Each structure stands twice: as structure tokens, then as C-alpha cells.
Amino acid sequence: SVFEEFMDTSYIKESSKKFYHYAWNVISKYLDTNILLTNINRATILRIDKDLRNRGLKQSSLGAYMSFLRILLNHATKCGYVQYRISPFVGYKMPEPTIRDSWLTVDEIRKIRDLRIENKEVSKCRDLFMLSYYLGGINMIDLLAVNFNECNGTLRYIRTKTENRAKANKYVEFHIPEEAMEIIERHMGQDGFLSCSDFQRRDKFARSFIKNLPIIAEQAEIKRFIYYSARKSFSQHAYDLGVSESVIDYILGHKVNKGGTSLFSYISVTSEKATKAIRLALD
Numbered sequence: 001s002v003f004e005e006f007m008d009t010s011y012i013k014e015s016s017k018k019f020y021h022y023a024w025n026v027i028s029k030y031l032d033t034n035i036l037l038t039n040i041n042r043a044t045i046l047r048i049d050k051d052l053r054n055r056g057l058k059q060s061s062l063g064a065y066m067s068f069l070r071i072l073l074n075h076a077t078k079c080g081y082v083q084y085r086i087s088p089f090v091g092y093k094m095p096e097p098t099i100r101d102s103w104l105t106v107d108e109i110r111k112i113r114d115l116r117i118e119n120k121e122v123s124k125c126r127d128l129f130m131l132s133y134y135l136g137g138i139n140m141i142d143l144l145a146v147n148f149n150e151c152n153g154t155l156r157y158i159r160t161k162t163e164n165r166a167k168a169n170k171y172v173e174f175h176i177p178e179e180a181m182e183i184i185e186r187h188m189g190q191d192g193f194l195s196c197s198d199f200q201r202r203d204k205f206a207r208s209f210i211k212n213l214p215i216i217a218e219q220a221e222i223k224r225f226i227y228y229s230a231r232k233s234f235s236q237h238a239y240d241l242g243v244s245e246s247v248i249d250y251i252l253g254h255k256v257n258k259g260g261t262s263l264f265s266y267i268s269v270t271s272e273k274a275t276k277a278i279r280l281a282l283d
Helices: 002-009 013-026 042-053 059-078 106-114 120-134 176-188 197-222 227-238 245-252 271-282
Strands: 154-157 170-174
Touching: 002 059, 013 059, 013 197, 042 059, 106 120, 106 197, 106 227, 120 176, 120 197, 120 227, 170 245, 170 271, 227 245, 227 271, 245 271
Parallel strands: none
Antiparallel strands: 154 170
């Protein structure tokens, strides 16, 4: 009943709703769903953790399921349905996801950029991968939502993944590099969107990436990479060039971290600074 109430009363994105329902279906296989909240304790958590680990789940999946269970218990506690003298999660170390080592070197990015590709679908995947890199590692969902007819040379968007989180830098904003404009003009429709922007075609295009990026990797004679590699690679290259972490965070759409100082109480990262950082990395 706590799960049902949480889903009914909380503001949750549609994509998250699907995961929460899936996570609950997994968790409920190892938890008596009629159990009283007061009877959930540390032993309950450890047993569920052990059962899920025995399924051979990845650390990231295990962590996501256990985090959702903690969200439900926190909801119940805040609503006053239960008060734990000792939290069921006390002393429990949440599984940490494996960091994806998916960034590419500068030379590997150049190989992808300069590759001669005859197949149109494969070529389009390469172009949009490079476009993500040129636009500071923009996520696919955000890239496909941009109306470039309205940009006037400046990209300004709210990162979908963090749009509901409180942060001073609500928008990501910088001038669109000329390298990016060449690709945009090649694949933009009359409506200003890239020619794969509706939901069904976006899903189709995601599958196209999964199929075609390994082909590009083989032709370029580099290690396997994914669409996310554009974001990881831009971040790494900008950092290696000395771009400050706060500017990189701004470009990626992250919350600009104060880093334990009061500096960001007085200054903010500007679109001009982001534009210079992107130009530095692309050069």
C-alpha cells in the first residue's frame, strides 16, 4: 500500500514510473508485501540484498533496487506511518555502480570524425555521435528536443535528467560551434528538429546506435564505444586542457558545485565561459 500511495501522490517522470514498477516487481519477489512496516529491520534488508545478489545482478542494478526500497521506507517515515528507533538501512553499504570506462582519446575521436562511411544509417550515427561531442556531451533526449530554428546560433536548454533538481544554473547555454552547425544543417528537418525527434523514431534511433556504433568502432580500428562516450570524452578532454570543474559541470548540465568554498555565492559560470571552454576542447 505504501508503494501504491507513493506512485499515486509523488511527482514522477514517466520514464521513472516504468523503472519503479519494474523495481517493485523485482523487490516484491523477495519481500512479503503484506509485511507491517514496523517488522522491516536490518535483517530484512540484508536478506533482500543477498537474494538479489544471488540473481547475479550488476552492482548498478542492485544499487538501484535497494535505493528504491529505501525511498519507499523514507516516504512511510515522513508520512508518520512508522518511526524506526534504528533505521533498517543503518550500517548497510549501498552498492556502488561500476564507472563506465567509455571515454575515447583525442586521436580516437579524430578517427571517428574523419572516417569515410558509405552506409547512410551508419554515417548518420557517426554524425550525431560527433554532434553530441561538439555540443559538450549533450544527452540524446535533450539533443532531439532542440528546435534549431529557434536557436539563433545559441544552444539553450534544460537538461531533462536534472530538470526537477534545485540548482542555480537551470539552463545550459553556449554558442553553437561551426563544426556542430555543419551536422545540424545536414540532418535538420524543416521544423527545426533533427530528423528523428518524435518518440517512436527516437526509440528506433537508439536501437540504431546500438547496432551501428560497433561497426564504426571496427572501421576506425578503436575499442568499442557507446553514445555516452561522447559525453565522457568531452569531459575528459576539457579537464585535461585545464578547464575548471565548475565550467565542465555547467556544460554537462550538472549542479555547479561550491566545492566547500563561498566563491559561488558571488560568481556564476556564464555562457561565454562555456563557449570558450567548448572551443578550447574542439580546437
